[in-house]
Amino acid sequence: MALPAQDERTAPAVVLKDLDRQPLERTLDAMKALIDHHGHVVVVCSDAVPSGVERRLHTVRSLLESDRIALFRPNLPPLGLAVLARQLRQLASCDLSPGVLASAGRLLTHYIHSGAVLASVARLDRVPVGLKAHAKSWVPGSQFGVIAHPEPQLVRIGPEATLNGPDFGSWMLLAKGQLQSDWVGATLAPAWNALGLREADLPAESATWWGTGKLIEFCTYLPDLSVLYQLVTSVRQGVCHWCGIDVIGDRCVFCSAAPPVPENRAPTG
Known part of the structure; x- marks a missing residue:
């Protein structure tokens, strides 16, 4: 899902559609054109997409014999992933090298809190669900507040229901599915001291990721480019x-190489 630009500097997104269904040659041509035009490509992909999509991406990268394609599949729910992709698009306008920009995705995931309000947790397999919660899923009218990232949390929504949120100022994004609830905007956002609330369309993978279409997905994020840039540039860089x-x-996001293991030195003296 490509969210609307956060500001006029936000780079446009390129959506690679139907990767597992279209001819391989078409995907190769599209990716080669992107590399020729931009130099490097960072592919942000949800882990809820069909396995054929990931296989196709690895096939394309292998056939092009390119170390200028970074495949990034963070363990974020779809809305949080869409926010992360937009943050990388914001940073693409800055003076960051391709490797630093692609590596920034791992850093910025720590500042995204992602969750949902669900009508049922019977098919939820991304967050630990106890037997009690499973049983309450069958009670008509039950709703659950769930956090999947950064730490799993699950509560049945009621007068005393709370979820731990970020300890820094952030905005909240909301995407409504087939569920009616004002709990996020009326209760959770004020409890988390959200600086603002915006709405977006529900990502196509959300129902699969959360195990139900009766949901409202939400996440908090840092919208300010200057803050994002400061976070990324404050981290030590390497080669x-x-x-x-x-x-x-x-770990390098382009060639996947990890740092070499230091050789054991012989004791001296």
Whole structure:
């Protein structure tokens, strides 16, 4: 899902549709054109898409023999993933190298709180669900507040229901599915001291990810480009020992190389 631009500097998104159904040649041509035009490509993909999509992406990367394609599948619900993709699009307008920009995705996931209000948790397999909650799923009118990231939480919504949220100022984004509830806007957003509330369309993968179409998905995020840029540039940068690209973190997002294991030195003296 490509969210609307946050500001005039936000780079446009390229949506790769039907990767597992269209001819391989078409996907190869599209990806090659992107690399030729932009130099590097960061593919942000939900882990709720069919397995054929991931296989096709790896096939394309292998056939093009390119180390300029980064495949990024963070364990975020679809709306949180869409927000993360937009943040990377915001940062693409800054003076960050491709490796640092792609690596920033792992860093920024720590500042996204993602959850949903669900009518049932009977088919929810992304968050631990106890027997009590499963039983209450069958009670008509039951609703559950769930956090999937950064730490799993689950409560049955009622007068005393609370969920732990971010301890820093952030905005909240809301996407409504086939469920009526004002709990997020009326209760959760004020409890989390949200700086503002915006709405978006529900991502196509949300019903699959959460196990039901009767949901309202939400997430909190940092919208300010200057804050995002400061977070990324404050982290120590390194150079991938394999492909030579600048990175932050312990693994290169383009060639997947991890830091070399230091050789054991013989004791001296």
